[in-house]
Amino acid sequence: MELLRERRRLTVVEISERFQVTPETVRRDLVELEQTGALRRVHGGAILLDNEHGIPGLAQRTRIMAEEKTAIATAALEHMPTSGAVLIDAGSTTGRLADLYPGGPQLVVMTNSLPIAITMAGKPGAAVYTTGGRVRNDTLAEVEMLTLRALDEVKVDVAFVATSGITVDHGFSTSDVSESAVKRTMMASATRVVVLCDHSKIGTALFSRFARIDAPDLLITDSGIGAAQLAELRGAGLDVQVAEPV
Template sequence: MLIECFFEARESLIEREWKMLSTIERRQKIVLLTEQKGNVSVKQLAETFDISTVTIRSDLNELNRLGLIVRSRGGAVTSNRLTKELSIKEKHTKNHKIKQKLGQAVANLIEDGDAIILDSGSTTEEVAHCLIGKKELTVMTNGLNIANELAQSEGCDVFITGGRLRKKSMSFYGIHAEERLRYYNFSKVILGVDGIDIDRGISTHYEPEANFNRAMCDNAQQIIVVTDSSKFGKRSLHSIIKLDAIDVLVTDSNIPKEFVDVIKNLNIELHIVNIK
């Protein structure tokens, strides 16, 4: 009986918190609910957030415009353009051979003596592995897996950004870590992404990580993005930067042609790894 009362009280508290959300926060919750359930109705959402069906329809229309959900009659369903977040362990097994080639291609762009900041992730871990033979390299990273990989490199001086560890992605984040970046000047930042879209740019699933990635870009002379072709045409919930802010993009030969044309028009240096 006590356990039932506890869960009822907890659900009631969660409902009250959701009713006080801002428009942005509410829309984020709608996307997450849609992803979890597969589909949601206007009526259910109006009751959940204790707002009018007119407001919910406005939310759904805007989220549909952004490609984060797909409007359906009376509600919404998940968008196949919205990427699902995988754990770092799951990411390791997906397109692993391609990521190894991408890692080498990015490492070829790094010169001895460079000071770089390397993002967390499975693809960037392959980059780290390929950097082991470099000399007089300074690397700051927000990835625990990245630091562990580079620990075996004699020619690499490794710094951790610090902050709070997010175990799902093995990455550090937080305001204090962002503040620390302001005291450094990096020649290059290397970013992995969860989604890359022509209109919305590059994106990731977790808002604090998106904020931290933007701080990384603000403190580097050159922005290098590395991603396998499966991420093109996909969107995650939180945008990092627009496409035209990227200096160099490294991907594989399955990149959609429409992206190649856009990237060239934006004068982004494009490196395509042949995997066929």
């Protein structure tokens, strides 16, 4: 845990070599530590958790899987209309999409993320609306009644939605019920739903499900996804686009 606090992310191989134990021992220890809420296991290792909800804060999540998130966001630009209206969910990968968006002739953007709103407000041709609502300290996402009410009154062409976990059995999930409700309402307000998620979250089931596995129109993930995971998701009826490194 001391090493993880220093580096924020460790692989099973790094831990095994550092402490001269087998990878199997490391994996068992990571399972036990995850159960205490100290870390989250991801593909090939673990990341540090440092808030009460068990999900890294926004600044920390922005640093994790940065290259993968750039690849996913770049691929997502293909699905961003040049005109019409979109919803952009709060999240580090959706935030990267906002960073990369070059601007267009005329696009209405609604978001429940204060950082994304600020970013999109600087893009040519973008008319930006926030949903309103209570702002969560850790994610800077707007949630609860005012947010849901605003989303219930709009219809958009595409919703770009973030998720903290994906499994075939549990579907798409997050640890916070209020954020889950926002994601569910966003999906209902959109003609097309595109979920952006790096491969480390695939195989993780969190407390609050906001969609079943075949509900979104498309999942965009990165090339770190395993072949078996990809086959399982597609076999469950989910359209998956694998973004290649930029």
